[in-house]
Structure formats: C-alpha cells, structure tokens
Amino acid sequence: MTDEQRRRRGRPRSEQAHDAVLAAARELLAEVGYARLTIEGVAARAGVGKTTIYRWWSSKAELVAEILYRPISIEEIPESGSPRDDLAANIRLIVEPFTDPWYGPALTGARNDLNADPEGQKAFQAQIMSGRRDTGRAVFQRLVDAGDLPPDTDVDYLIDVMSGLLVYRGAIWRQPITEEDVRKLVALLVDGRPPRRTPS
C-alpha cells in the first residue's frame, strides 16, 4: 500500500462524500448550468442521499456559492520572497474560475437566490468570504512587513478595490483578466502607479 493509498483510506467517509458532492455539482454546472441544476441531480451523480447534501448546505444556492468562491487558504500562497509576486499569485487564484463559461450565469443565479434568503447569504458571507479575506489580509501584511506599504494601511479597503476590479471585469462583464491586468493592479495597489495604455 502506497502512502497515497493509505492517506486516501484514512480520510473520513464524510469528507469523501463532501468532496464528491462538490465535484458532482461542478460537473453539472458545466453540463446543464445553474438554472437546471437540482439537488436531486447532484445527489444522484455523487452517489449520496439528498439528506447528506442538506446536512452541509441548506440550499442549491449555498452549495453552488461554495464552488464559485472556493475557500482560498494562505497555504496556497507560499512566501516567494517577493510580496508583490505573492499578491499577484492571490489575484490569479481568485480569477482562475472566471473563464469557465458557466461561471457568470451561475454567479448571478446563486446571488439572486441568496438575496431571497438572508440567512443563507449571511452564512455564505461568514464562512467563505471571511476565509478569503483572512488570506488577503495575510498577503497584504507581507507587503506591510516588507515596508512596501505603510503600517496603518487600510488593508480591507485595498482588498475591496482588488476584489471589486476582478469581480467587475471578470465576473460581471466577462472580460478576460490578463497578466498585464494583474501587473497593473499590483502596481496601483502597492506602488500607487497609474495604469498606462502603453506597456512599460
């Protein structure tokens, strides 16, 4: 038995089922889209019962929200030695799923359903988004520690500026976020350099 097999065997059943549900939901989003996705369909694809799904997510919108905004942990952004590169890496992790064609419609669909369900929206905001924000704060803290940003920088404001541009361009208006865009964003947020039309 390899280490990998041992590790897999050792995983709790519930964790396996949790991942299977997310994987099945992701496949179905790509195949049928948000509007036609059902909890029944996800349960059948994942080989679990509906009650298993409802143990973790109270609605289809909450389940899909976890796919749209998968948690990003600081462990995924190891210290490269350049805090600017770390920030660029964080940006790339955020925009990665935007290019999937089902992403935009699923985002507005799930948001629309969550709007009608204030409890679900609060749970989503608390669990997923606060985890992403903690990661963003840790990345900006590296810039503060390196002296690239002042100690009293309003880091949450910069995180909102960063997230805002990415969501506005990438998710709402479905425009590609290029490496040039990532570079311009880091230069504006960290160095206060205005973006130029001509490459520098």
Next chain:
Amino acid sequence: MTDEQRRRRGRPRSEQAHDAVLAAARELLAEVGYARLTIEGVAARAGVGKTTIYRWWSSKAELVAEILYRPISIEEIPESGSPRDDLAANIRLIVEPFTDPWYGPALTGARNDLNADPEGQKAFQAQIMSGRRDTGRAVFQRLVDAGDLPPDTDVDYLIDVMSGLLVYRGAIWRQPITEEDVRKLVALLVDGRPPRRTPS
C-alpha cells in the same frame, strides 16, 4: 404662460410617457420589489398601454436596468476648477441609489434575467454603460489635462477599478460608501496614495 410651462407643453408626448413609465417602475420597485414587479403593473401605474412600454424596452429586466444604471451625463459634473472634486462628484452620482433598500435585490434580479437574454444584455451594455463610461472618460481627461495623471494613463482601467470598488462594496455587499471612502478612492486613483486606517 411662463417659460417653464411653455417648455413642458412643448415636450413631445412620447417623452412624457417614457418618463412616466420610468417613474412608475421606480415607485413599484420601492413598493413591491423586483420579483413582484410586472410590465402590466407599470403600464397601469403610468397610464400607458403595455405596447407603449415594449416600444422602448424589450423586457422587465431592461426597463429596470435603466433605472438601476440611469445614464449619467457629463453635464451633471460641471468643471469645479478641481478635477479631483469632479471625480468625487462622479463617484457620488454613481453610488447615490445604492442606499435604496430595493436596489441590491433588483440589481441581482435584473442581471440574472439579462444573463438569460444575451441580446438584452448587449443592448443594455451598449446604451447605458457606454454612456456612463464616456462620462467617466471625460472626467479622467480633466485630470490628464491638468497634469494630475500621465497622458498615456489607461483611463478605462481606472474606470473599472472605480466602478468595481463601488459595485463590490455598495451594491454586492450592501455596505455604505462614505465620504471617507470617496476621498480614499480619489487619493488612490489620482495620487497613488494608499488608504490609511487612521484619518489623515
């Protein structure tokens, strides 16, 4: 007859009906919300026929989108002598409606419906958003002309950063956009100054 009366009398009937439809839809958004708003209800409130409404808007989502993103013309932002203040004025015009409680749900509702209607989304993007963008470009051009930004500034990128923060904070997460937030945004976009936690 005063000049004002003469001007009103002189307005074409169709323009009056157009404004009446927008006013009625706005009232109904506040009263019943996006989900329960109907074209029939708007027609009755405005005192026009449904066909009159469909002459200008192909769907409820398009009509509501015009209310959510009303055109902002450069005439609404006269030159104050300080291009930074002009930019702040533009920002205030954008965030003005965000505090209405019906705004957020109507935004996601209309966006969701427009996603299912690519033609409607294109028409909306072309008519409304491009007008707003022209206004934003003219405001940033004043900053370039005053030497506050380099001549080759990627103005469209800055407009996306500005719109992104406002939509993300104000419309998606329903947080108030304060005067302090406006000041921080102008300082970051024009002067490259990072936002601080402590007021400066």
